[in-house]
Amino acid sequence: MSMTQAERREAEPGIAAAMAALGAEARAAAQALAATSAETRRRALRAAAAAIRRDEATILEANAADMAAARESGLSSALLDRLALDPGRVEAMAAGVEQVAALEDPVGRLLGEWERPNGLRIRRVSVPIGVIGIIYESRPNVTADAGALCLMAGNAAILRGGSESYHSSRAIAAALQAALVESGLPAGCIQLVPTTDRAAVGILLTMDDVLDLIVPRGGRSLIERVLAESRVPVMAHLDGNCHVYVHAAADPEKARDVTYNAKMRRTGICGAAETLLVDAAVEDSLPAILEPLFEAGCEVRGDPRVQALDSRVVPADETDWGTEYLDAIISVGVVEGLDAAIAHVNEHGSHHTDSIITEDAAAAERFMERVDSGIVLHNASTQFADGGEFGMGAEIGISTGKLHARGPVGVEQLTTYKYKVYGTGQVRP
Amino acid sequence: MSMTQAERREAEPGIAAAMAALGAEARAAAQALAATSAETRRRALRAAAAAIRRDEATILEANAADMAAARESGLSSALLDRLALDPGRVEAMAAGVEQVAALEDPVGRLLGEWERPNGLRIRRVSVPIGVIGIIYESRPNVTADAGALCLMAGNAAILRGGSESYHSSRAIAAALQAALVESGLPAGCIQLVPTTDRAAVGILLTMDDVLDLIVPRGGRSLIERVLAESRVPVMAHLDGNCHVYVHAAADPEKARDVTYNAKMRRTGICGAAETLLVDAAVEDSLPAILEPLFEAGCEVRGDPRVQALDSRVVPADETDWGTEYLDAIISVGVVEGLDAAIAHVNEHGSHHTDSIITEDAAAAERFMERVDSGIVLHNASTQFADGGEFGMGAEIGISTGKLHARGPVGVEQLTTYKYKVYGTGQVRP
Numbered sequence: 015m016s017m018t019q020a021e022r023r024e025a026e027p028g029i030a031a032a033m034a035a036l037g038a039e040a041r042a043a044a045q046a047l048a049a050t051s052a053e054t055r056r057r058a059l060r061a062a063a064a065a066i067r068r069d070e071a072t073i074l075e076a077n078a079a080d081m082a083a084a085r086e087s088g089l090s091s092a093l094l095d096r097l098a099l100d101p102g103r104v105e106a107m108a109a110g111v112e113q114v115a116a117l118e119d120p121v122g123r124l125l126g127e128w129e130r131p132n133g134l135r136i137r138r139v140s141v142p143i144g145v146i147g148i149i150y151e152s153r154p155n156v157t158a159d160a161g162a163l164c165l166m167a168g169n170a171a172i173l174r175g176g177s178e179s180y181h182s183s184r185a186i187a188a189a190l191q192a193a194l195v196e197s198g199l200p201a202g203c204i205q206l207v208p209t210t211d212r213a214a215v216g217i218l219l220t221m222d223d224v225l226d227l228i229v230p231r232g233g234r235s236l237i238e239r240v241l242a243e244s245r246v247p248v249m250a251h252l253d254g255n256c257h258v259y260v261h262a263a264a265d266p267e268k269a270r271d272v273t274y275n276a277k278m279r280r281t282g283i284c285g286a287a288e289t290l291l292v293d294a295a296v297e298d299s300l301p302a303i304l305e306p307l308f309e310a311g312c313e314v315r316g317d318p319r320v321q322a323l324d325s326r327v328v329p330a331d332e333t334d335w336g337t338e339y340l341d342a343i344i345s346v347g348v349v350e351g352l353d354a355a356i357a358h359v360n361e362h363g364s365h366h367t368d369s370i371i372t373e374d375a376a377a378a379e380r381f382m383e384r385v386d387s388g389i390v391l392h393n394a395s396t397q398f399a400d401g402g403e404f405g406m407g408a409e410i411g412i413s414t415g416k417l418h419a420r421g422p423v424g425v426e427q428l429t430t431y432k433y434k435v436y437g438t439g440q441v442r443p
Numbered sequence: 444m445s446m447t448q449a450e451r452r453e454a455e456p457g458i459a460a461a462m463a464a465l466g467a468e469a470r471a472a473a474q475a476l477a478a479t480s481a482e483t484r485r486r487a488l489r490a491a492a493a494a495i496r497r498d499e500a501t502i503l504e505a506n507a508a509d510m511a512a513a514r515e516s517g518l519s520s521a522l523l524d525r526l527a528l529d530p531g532r533v534e535a536m537a538a539g540v541e542q543v544a545a546l547e548d549p550v551g552r553l554l555g556e557w558e559r560p561n562g563l564r565i566r567r568v569s570v571p572i573g574v575i576g577i578i579y580e581s582r583p584n585v586t587a588d589a590g591a592l593c594l595m596a597g598n599a600a601i602l603r604g605g606s607e608s609y610h611s612s613r614a615i616a617a618a619l620q621a622a623l624v625e626s627g628l629p630a631g632c633i634q635l636v637p638t639t640d641r642a643a644v645g646i647l648l649t650m651d652d653v654l655d656l657i658v659p660r661g662g663r664s665l666i667e668r669v670l671a672e673s674r675v676p677v678m679a680h681l682d683g684n685c686h687v688y689v690h691a692a693a694d695p696e697k698a699r700d701v702t703y704n705a706k707m708r709r710t711g712i713c714g715a716a717e718t719l720l721v722d723a724a725v726e727d728s729l730p731a732i733l734e735p736l737f738e739a740g741c742e743v744r745g746d747p748r749v750q751a752l753d754s755r756v757v758p759a760d761e762t763d764w765g766t767e768y769l770d771a772i773i774s775v776g777v778v779e780g781l782d783a784a785i786a787h788v789n790e791h792g793s794h795h796t797d798s799i800i801t802e803d804a805a806a807a808e809r810f811m812e813r814v815d816s817g818i819v820l821h822n823a824s825t826q827f828a829d830g831g832e833f834g835m836g837a838e839i840g841i842s843t844g845k846l847h848a849r850g851p852v853g854v855e856q857l858t859t860y861k862y863k864v865y866g867t868g869q870v871r872p
Contacts, residue, residue: 136833245671390861398871403559441824
């Protein structure tokens with residue numbers, strides 16, 4: 015059970031005071047940002063990229079300290095790789111910030127406009143959300159990526175990185191803040207929580223007077239903690255249990271190639287397929303689909319019908335259908351027709367990204383209508399679930415929630431809207 | 444501190460079981476609804492209107508029982524008036540449902556469409572949110588209004604009315620469910636929580652496996668409980684502390700007429716103005732603005748400069764600026780210029796609806812850009828904050844949250860979107 019805000023303030027007065035100060039700066043910065051032109055925000059982002067390049071040595075030195083501590087504490091090699099920076103990664107971070115600066119301005123878009131019989135003109139216009147909290151784990155580059163995306167959308171960001179990357183993130187945040195100030199914007203536009211104490215996360219989650227949105231980026235336990243404790247609206251990607259369904263009218267080569275890519279291109283990303291469903295009508299196409307997976311060393315866990323096809327198939331149990339492996343493992347089942355496939359995906363999936371392989375457009379449309387996921391694809395790999403691949407530029411994540419933003423969350427999804435109503439003295443009868 | 448879902452289930456096993464059954468029916472109904480045509484939903488709503496008319500006697504009888512109990516328990520006359528039904532109100536309820544049936548279909552709108560260099564065609568299409576919980580107080584007509592709005596947007600609704608209107612709401616819900624079944628839709632599309640036990644609300648707020656959204660409609664204490672306890676995203680209207688700002692370049696007649704209407708047309712609605720700010724440059728226009736308010740019996744609470752103008756002005760203290768009176772009371776202050784007015788509104792307002800009176804278009808635009816409210820008006824009354832007045836048809840409320848929906852929440856705002864991606868076998872490089 016979570017503490018109330020008052021209880022937290024009492025428990026950790028020093029941290030609470032620091033967080034309150036951070037919050038007040040962020041709110042003031044958000045008000046200043048809401049009134050900036052795209053050119054001001056772009057100039058600050060280009061300055062931020064330059065500052066990251068200029069501070070490369072400082073950033074790498076801070077990262078070396080994080081890496082030494084991480085090695086000492088026995089962090090896994092996968093986590094060490096996420097944490098590590100080198101000149102190439104620093105340059106990629108700077109280039110990423112420049113790419114965000116080059117995006118179309120998401121603020122001030124006219125989303126709708128109409129006139130009422132009484133002469134009132136109503137405009138719906140995109141505006142920044144306000145103050146966004148981002149809680150992430152070991153990758154220090156998120157500090158620059160998330161800060162830049164928030165800034166381009168006119169939002170102030172409060173960043174809380176993983177404790178293992180604290181020095182790296184602090185060095186990056188310092189570069190960003192220096193650039194903000196050089197560009198005439200408040201340093202409060204992008205702030206890093208100045209402590210690794212976990213109590214700060216608990217305080218952040220209850221700062222509903224300051225934060226308009228929290229975006230957690232990390233593993234399932236972090237997301238679940240945030241969803242359970244947060245009093246602030248959360249935009250999160252919980253699971254990516256993605257499906258490929260090979261329909262009765264599938265082209266066998268597309269089925270084979272898309273399945274292979276969806277599973278094996280990169281197994282650790284949220285858009286990787288975890289389950290393959292094959293229609294009973296084309297069960298005999300399964301060996302050709304599975305062969306490249308076996309050759310690539312993928313473990314195949316199948317239902318009894320799939321097991322009967324190949325001795326290399328391991329039995330799947332009920333938990334497999336709901337599991338996001340994020341690894342070279344795939345669960346494979348035979349389903350009796352389109353509606354059974356839709357039912358399976360809606361029951362076991364995570365509303366992230368699901369694909370149907372078929373040459374039957376009506377079947378594809380039925381699947382895409384009825385599968386309740388943020389992204390549904392026809393004859394294409396689930397690994398396209400990505401803001402860049404959607405042409406939206408950088409993204410802060412993929413939302414599996416249903417409200418505000420679904421699918422890739424880019425700068426446009428980091429805005430909300432207001433109504434501007436233009437009158438000539440109208441009063442309501 | 445709120446109970447966990449498991450603890451609640453233990454505490455009230457009977458209620459928990461009933462809520463779980465309700466939830467399962469709602470989810471199944473939402474899946475069925477997602478695949479319906481607008482014509483099916485419209486037909487069901489027209490049948491619902493007919494059923495309400497047909498069941499008038501039953502509904503009025505149930506309402507008489509609620510009224511008798513409410514009188515006995517000493518409910519205020521204002522609350523009794525909200526609770527009371529008569530043949531005119533039953534007819535208005537039926538007509539309201541028919542109006543919702545006549546709205547444009549909010550589901551399946553093409554919100555965006557583009558093609559990628561690799562040939563993938565991406566469509567963003569509006570879809571129902573899913574299952575929506577609505578928690579409301581004494582007005583039994585909300586049962587029909589909210590149920591109809593959710594249904595037209597393709598959502599299943601779980602309704603929890605106030606205990607004082609329980610019999611009335613049950614009779615109305617029975618009429619709606621009969622119409623659903625006649626129309627070939629599951630009764631689970633619109634369900635009423637079958638108990639007045641307050642524990643049911645606590646369970647509802649933790650049913651994040653069933654509900655996609657909760658909409659609380661009621662007083663501040665209800666909204667605050669929901670915001671504090673809910674694990675489900677909440678769309679709510681917290682306060683309507685609305686402002687009228689009379690700018691230096693205001694037309695005096697517009698200032699007088701708009702202020703009077705914004706305050707006095709109806710004082711008990713969320714769009715009623717609670718604070719009037721007058722620019723120091725046109726302080727001398729204040730007596731003419733205040734006179735009609737005094738004549739109508741409005742209490743005026745002013746800062747020292749306003750007090751000096753008229754002996755009928757009562758002193759305002761600091762709490763007045765943040766108070767939503769919902770009554771014939773207005774706080775009045777003199778501000779030094781446009782930016783001071785903007786700062787006052789952003790500090791003390793509730794991000795609901797605020798209006799500037801001016802003939803200076805640039806000043807209006809600055810106010811409308813910088814005031815962080817869902818609705819900002821120029822030369823028009825704050826009482827236009829209403830879905831009907833916006834031309835959006837019926838609404839389920841006004842959202843003062845920033846995400847997903849801001850301002851009036853009509854059928855369009857009760858949908859979300861998904862991405863449909865059409866390929867020809869694309870795999871990701």
